[in-house]
Amino acid sequence: MTKKSSKIFDRALFGKLMHFVNAHLLVFYFVMLSAILLSVFSTLTPYLLKVTVDDYITPKDFEGMQLLVGLMLLTLLLEVLFQFIFVYYANWLGQNVIQKLRTTLFEKIIGFKMRYFDTSAVGRLVTRSVNDIETIASIFSQGLFMIIADLLKMLLVIVVMLVVDWQLSLIVFSVLPVILYATRQFQKSMKKAFEEVRLQVANLNTFVQERISGMKIVQLFHRERQEYLAFEAINTKHKKAWLKTVWFNSIFFPVAEISASITIGLLVWYGGINVATGGTVSLGVIFLFIQMSQMLFRPLRQIADKFNTLQMGMVAADRIFTILETEQAIINEGTAEKETIQGAITFENVHFSYVPNEEVLRGVSLAIAPGETVAIVGATGAGKSTLINLLSRFYEIDSGKISIDSISINDYTLDNLRKHVGVVLQDVFLFADTIFKNITLQNPAITEADVKAAAQEIGVHDFIASLPGGYHYNVKERGVMLSSGQRQLIAFLRAYMAQPSILVLDEATASIDSHSEELIQKATQKITQNKTSLIIAHRLATIKNADRIIVMEKGQIVEIGTHSELLKIEEGHYAQLHQVQFLESQEAL
Numbered sequence: 001m002t003k004k005s006s007k008i009f010d011r012a013l014f015g016k017l018m019h020f021v022n023a024h025l026l027v028f029y030f031v032m033l034s035a036i037l038l039s040v041f042s043t044l045t046p047y048l049l050k051v052t053v054d055d056y057i058t059p060k061d062f063e064g065m066q067l068l069v070g071l072m073l074l075t076l077l078l079e080v081l082f083q084f085i086f087v088y089y090a091n092w093l094g095q096n097v098i099q100k101l102r103t104t105l106f107e108k109i110i111g112f113k114m115r116y117f118d119t120s121a122v123g124r125l126v127t128r129s130v131n132d133i134e135t136i137a138s139i140f141s142q143g144l145f146m147i148i149a150d151l152l153k154m155l156l157v158i159v160v161m162l163v164v165d166w167q168l169s170l171i172v173f174s175v176l177p178v179i180l181y182a183t184r185q186f187q188k189s190m191k192k193a194f195e196e197v198r199l200q201v202a203n204l205n206t207f208v209q210e211r212i213s214g215m216k217i218v219q220l221f222h223r224e225r226q227e228y229l230a231f232e233a234i235n236t237k238h239k240k241a242w243l244k245t246v247w248f249n250s251i252f253f254p255v256a257e258i259s260a261s262i263t264i265g266l267l268v269w270y271g272g273i274n275v276a277t278g279g280t281v282s283l284g285v286i287f288l289f290i291q292m293s294q295m296l297f298r299p300l301r302q303i304a305d306k307f308n309t310l311q312m313g314m315v316a317a318d319r320i321f322t323i324l325e326t327e328q329a330i331i332n333e334g335t336a337e338k339e340t341i342q343g344a345i346t347f348e349n350v351h352f353s354y355v356p357n358e359e360v361l362r363g364v365s366l367a368i369a370p371g372e373t374v375a376i377v378g379a380t381g382a383g384k385s386t387l388i389n390l391l392s393r394f395y396e397i398d399s400g401k402i403s404i405d406s407i408s409i410n411d412y413t414l415d416n417l418r419k420h421v422g423v424v425l426q427d428v429f430l431f432a433d434t435i436f437k438n439i440t441l442q443n444p445a446i447t448e449a450d451v452k453a454a455a456q457e458i459g460v461h462d463f464i465a466s467l468p469g470g471y472h473y474n475v476k477e478r479g480v481m482l483s484s485g486q487r488q489l490i491a492f493l494r495a496y497m498a499q500p501s502i503l504v505l506d507e508a509t510a511s512i513d514s515h516s517e518e519l520i521q522k523a524t525q526k527i528t529q530n531k532t533s534l535i536i537a538h539r540l541a542t543i544k545n546a547d548r549i550i551v552m553e554k555g556q557i558v559e560i561g562t563h564s565e566l567l568k569i570e571e572g573h574y575a576q577l578h579q580v581q582f583l584e585s586q587e588a589l
Contacts, residue, residue, distance in 0.1 A: 034086040039152035041079040046291035054284035094140035116328040132316035143310030150299035186252040200238040342370040343532030350400035375543035378552035422500030428487040458523040
């Protein structure tokens with residue numbers, strides 16, 4: 001994590017944001033110009049009123065007054081025009097910046113190693129990608145440009161005041177330090193409060209995301225009451241964080257209003273006495289100072305809120321750039337791109353650990369011939385699935401070497417490597433979309449006719465055709481409208497459509513009904529033809545026909561052979577596993 005800046009405006013961080021503004025620099029400078037002109041026109045209007053009162057209304061020169069009223073109307077129209085330009089294009093710029101920033105962030109996230117997602121809460125990543133990026137837009141729409149416009153307006157007001165009457169200016173300026181001090185304290189307090197708000201929003205999102213995703217577990221173990229109480233506690237923290245911001249607002253704005261009212265009272269008192277005693281202060285000057293004091297104090301009151309908006313955007317930007325600057329991307333420096341591969345796989349003394357100094361694989365060496373079907377079995381945690389994760393480069397090995405066709409997998413481009421390796425996982429993930437789109441994954445080169453033909457080849461067409469809408473049936477989020485066996489069949493078809501040279505089936509027949517298992521067995525025979533196949537299996541009955549069976553124990557290969565060969569090993573790991581499953585099946589009968 002980057003160190004949070006305590007500065008009001010972090011120029012280094014804003015410089016990073018400006019990288020995303022470069023494509024719209026013309027609009028950026030146009031908005032800045034609009035802010036300047038808006039300040040000029042808004043300051044000119046009360047001055048014209050002063051001239052009208054002193055030079056035309058008081059002497060009763062109504063003909064000349066008409067010219068000034070027309071000029072005031074023109075100034076007002078120009079102010080309205082530039083107000084529209086300023087607001088619209090400031091927001092337009094903000095939305096275009098966050099569009100590019102959101103795209104860049106998503107591109108960064110999808111390039112991260114699996115290790116990053118193992119340690120990062122999904123809810124927090126969603127908050128960064130949606131809420132935080134939306135907050136960054138306010139830097140341009142409500143923060144930076146608004147502050148610049150207000151500061152310019154205040155500067156012009158101060159100059160005009162000093163030029164017109166320095167004594168009345170001193171009355172206004174005498175109250176100014178009170179508001180400045182209150183504004184500074186308010187800004188500092190609100191910055192801390194909003195950081196707490198963002199933290200609680202992320203916690204809330206994470207909690208809700210996880211509980212909704214795991215609702216079946218919550219209800220299965222009767223955790224509704226406990227989860228409700230946990231949510232209530234998090235929600236209470238979220239409420240308290242927001243109420244803290246309300247508390248600071250409740251203190252600051254009355255103080256600012258009272259200060260402004262006191263200033264008007266002092267101006268009327270001093271100016272009235274001066275006019276009554278024949279002094280130099282005119283009625284128009286009093287009107288001018290009353291209006292300009294409001295123009296000076298109102299931005300001061302609002303500028304504190306805009307600084308908070310700016311700082312919320314900066315805090316959000318800091319969090320976004322923390323992710324963008326995270327070095328967790330998969331190193332993709334390989335140059336090898338092969339249209340076809342034979343499918344020979346070699347593991348040479350591979351060591352790997354998810355957690356430092358806690359090895360999951362301990363010197364695994366294995367050679368798989370092209371077109372060979374190899375089953376991998378072993379107890380939970382033996383390292384079976386880890387082999388698959390490493391083959392597809394979801395994780396990087398600690399030491400050793402993994403090769404495909406005698407070329408290190410690191411030397412292939414990542415796209416080319418994964419193009420040749422098809423994986424069917426036990427826990428199939430389907431997007432909230434149609435079956436057709438879940439199979440093609442938006443690949444425009446695959447037509448519906450291609451999908452239907454492939455489905456018929458591996459024997460799953462009848463199942464899909466029986467669903468309402470067939471291939472256009474929406475499976476909803478994570479495929480909840482389908483059984484686990486049906487999801488597996490779709491995963492098989494998805495892998496088959498990719499036509500990989502290496503096929504990996506990770507516990508693909510675990511926890512499914514017998515009918516689906518029969519279909520999957522037929523599909524497996526079809527899609528593994530002429531392909532190097534690695535089958536991670538829980539049910540030993542499904543791998544009897546494998547060319548070789550690899551038995552793993554505590555991150556090491558302990559036995560290799562065919563089903564019949566391994567059964568002959570007395571007190572062997574495979575024989576023991578087979579015996580346990582045989583007894584379980586007998587008990588089930």
